[in-house]
Amino acid sequence: MEVPFWNKEIETLDRPMLEKLQLQRLREAISWAFRTPFYQKRLPQAGITGPDDIKSLPDLQRIPFTEKDDLRRSFPKGLLAVEMKEVIRIHSSSGTTGIPTVIYFARDDLDRWTDLLARCIVATGASAGDVFQNMMTYGMFTGGLGLHYGAERVGMTVIPISGGKTKRQIQTMKDFQTTVLHVTPSYLLHIQSKLGEDGVNLADLSLRRAFIGAEPHSENTRRKIEELLGIDAFNSYGLSELNGPGVAFECVCKKDMHLWEDAYIVEIIDPISGQAVENGQEGEVVLTNLVRRATPILRYRTRDLAFLHPEPCECGRTHRRLSRILGRTDDMLIINGVNVFPSQIEEKIMKIPEVATNYQIYVDKKGALDRLTVKVEIYPKLFLGEVSKLEALRGRIREELRSSIVITPNVELHEPGSLPISEGKAKRVVDERPKD
Amino acid sequence: MKITQISVFLENRKGRLFGVCSLLGANDINIRALTIAETESFGVMRTVVDKSDAAVKLLREHGFVANFTDVVAIEVPDKPGGLAAVLKIFADNDVNIEYMYGFVEKFSEKALLVFRFEDTDLAQQILAKHSISVVTKKEIEGL
Numbered sequence: 121m122e123v124p125f126w127n128k129e130i131e132t133l134d135r136p137m138l139e140k141l142q143l144q145r146l147r148e149a150i151s152w153a154f155r156t157p158f159y160q161k162r163l164p165q166a167g168i169t170g171p172d173d174i175k176s177l178p179d180l181q182r183i184p185f186t187e188k189d190d191l192r193r194s195f196p197k198g199l200l201a202v203e204m205k206e207v208i209r210i211h212s213s214s215g216t217t218g219i220p221t222v223i224y225f226a227r228d229d230l231d232r233w234t235d236l237l238a239r240c241i242v243a244t245g246a247s248a249g250d251v252f253q254n255m256m257t258y259g260m261f262t263g264g265l266g267l268h269y270g271a272e273r274v275g276m277t278v279i280p281i282s283g284g285k286t287k288r289q290i291q292t293m294k295d296f297q298t299t300v301l302h303v304t305p306s307y308l309l310h311i312q313s314k315l316g317e318d319g320v321n322l323a324d325l326s327l328r329r330a331f332i333g334a335e336p337h338s339e340n341t342r343r344k345i346e347e348l349l350g351i352d353a354f355n356s357y358g359l360s361e362l363n364g365p366g367v368a369f370e371c372v373c374k375k376d377m378h379l380w381e382d383a384y385i386v387e388i389i390d391p392i393s394g395q396a397v398e399n400g401q402e403g404e405v406v407l408t409n410l411v412r413r414a415t416p417i418l419r420y421r422t423r424d425l426a427f428l429h430p431e432p433c434e435c436g437r438t439h440r441r442l443s444r445i446l447g448r449t450d451d452m453l454i455i456n457g458v459n460v461f462p463s464q465i466e467e468k469i470m471k472i473p474e475v476a477t478n479y480q481i482y483v484d485k486k487g488a489l490d491r492l493t494v495k496v497e498i499y500p501k502l503f504l505g506e507v508s509k510l511e512a513l514r515g516r517i518r519e520e521l522r523s524s525i526v527i528t529p530n531v532e533l534h535e536p537g538s539l540p541i542s543e544g545k546a547k548r549v550v551d552e553r554p555k556d
Numbered sequence: 557m558k559i560t561q562i563s564v565f566l567e568n569r570k571g572r573l574f575g576v577c578s579l580l581g582a583n584d585i586n587i588r589a590l591t592i593a594e595t596e597s598f599g600v601m602r603t604v605v606d607k608s609d610a611a612v613k614l615l616r617e618h619g620f621v622a623n624f625t626d627v628v629a630i631e632v633p634d635k636p637g638g639l640a641a642v643l644k645i646f647a648d649n650d651v652n653i654e655y656m657y658g659f660v661e662k663f664s665e666k667a668l669l670v671f672r673f674e675d676t677d678l679a680q681q682i683l684a685k686h687s688i689s690v691v692t693k694k695e696i697e698g699l
Binding site for chain 1: 567568572598600616619620621623625
């Protein structure tokens with residue numbers, strides 16, 4: 121098998137050299153961190169007064185973890201390490217309780233991120249000459265723009281179509297003979313199920329590859345996509361706090377995702393004790409961004425559960441491989457690629473006087489797509505018998521939730537006392553999506 | 557004269573309508589008129605019963621969401637065009653109807669219909685002016 125590289129020297133750097141580079145970059149990252157109000161306070165509390173306190177890679181463990189809550193509490197500028205005039209891009213994710221998180225990119229930061237994505241794309245065998253249809257949502261979400269610039273750097277023909285509008289997606293695949301897709305696995309299966317409806321069949325298309333990401337999926341789902349569409353599908357991993365996509369990506373071997381260790385330090389920890397797990401064991405992924413100056417983030421607890429393959433990949437890359445995401449240590453739901461925290465839903469529901477305090481979040485599949493249903497109990501005293509008012513209430517709840525969690529849920533009204541009483545967060549969430 | 561309709565919220569779950577009707581039946585409350593407004597996700601049962609205060613109390617005690625709604629029961633000639641003649645009076649006088657439905661049984665030779673108006677007081681004035689007979693609360697209870 122031919123193994124293509126974007127930057128062969130870095131991608132196959134021997135481990136001692138790679139670790140030397142990591143240490144050097146970690147020390148730089150710490151000096152950037154000291155330019156932010158957040159780390160100016162946090163690092164001295166842990167006895168770290170500057171980059172000189174980190175003499176070897178194991179010293180990393182002296183640095184305290186950074187959590188999503190820290191990012192929220194630092195909103196908007198607590199983690200900004202450069203002058204605003206140096207910032208050329210802002211990405212943001214909606215918060216779990218109304219406060220968003222923000223990541224700033226200086227010109228060099230975007231350049232390095234773009235280069236990592238070019239590396240990911242080329243590792244799959246895609247190249248200049250491919251036609252790339254980017255079905256991830258553009259905007260503040262990192263999934264769309266990140267791959268967009270990476271694909272342009274590789275020299276692919278980029279179609280920035282963004283998400284949704286299935287018929288248009290299919291027609292566009294035909295019109296421009298798209299060869300590479302970037303899409304969530306559930307949406308790709310949905311598109312596949314619609315092929316043929318408007319006279320465009322698989323045989324009219326030239327699809328060869330799909331980058332699938334933004335939601336966990338199984339090896340079975342990948343195989344299904346590959347068989348139904350006759351393509352190669354590559355898993356990808358990233359999160360907005362660590363730039364977005366491009367943290368880890370599969371190569372042509374398709375045996376889990378190379379995590380770019382010249383740009384990130386990855387640790388796998390026991391989520392309870394915070395200690396490193398044994399080599400190859402499952403645990404929580406902790407990531408340090410080594411190359412982002414404007415928003416340095418050290419030892420970020422991703423809440424994603426995965427493991428690292430201890431043995432090298434057949435492709436020759438020395439950067440270790442991260443497994444599929446096996447779960448979460450918190451209650452975050454991923455619905456059609458969108459991250460949703462039950463607390464976001466709860467916060468909105470509790471502000472609506474016509475509904476009582478009990479509610480249930482129900483997730484299942486409708487065809488290939490995830491479906492979110494929010495069930496609320498109505499408040500009896502405000503029921504006066506008008507159907508139109510109840511329908512308006514449903515519409516209002518739907519709209520309130522959509523503005524908070526980005527996706528539009530189905531809203532069901534229930535009688536008081538009919539939903540199971542919850543003794544903890546878990547019972548409020550019923551996830552009946554098949555685990556295949 | 558206004559009469560009382562009971563509105564009951566019914567979630568989309570098996571046996572809810574049966575639950576309401578069997579509870580009323582077991583407590584000797586008789587349903588006089590009934591309709592159900594349905595949407596894709598829930599329903600509202602609208603009913604006129606002989607003992608509305610007792611019915612609402614009972615339903616609430618059993619966890620149903622129930623409330624009173626003012627409606628007017630009107631006698632309409634039971635012949636072709638009978639209803640249309642009454643509706644014309646409403647239309648001519650800007651009386652808006654939110655919904656209407658029929659009684660199970662007749663009170664006289666005429667058909668008996670339940671109307672929910674946007675403005676019940678205005679509707680009553682127009683009815684009186686045109687000498688259209690309405691059924692009183694007492695008469696409903698005695699049906």
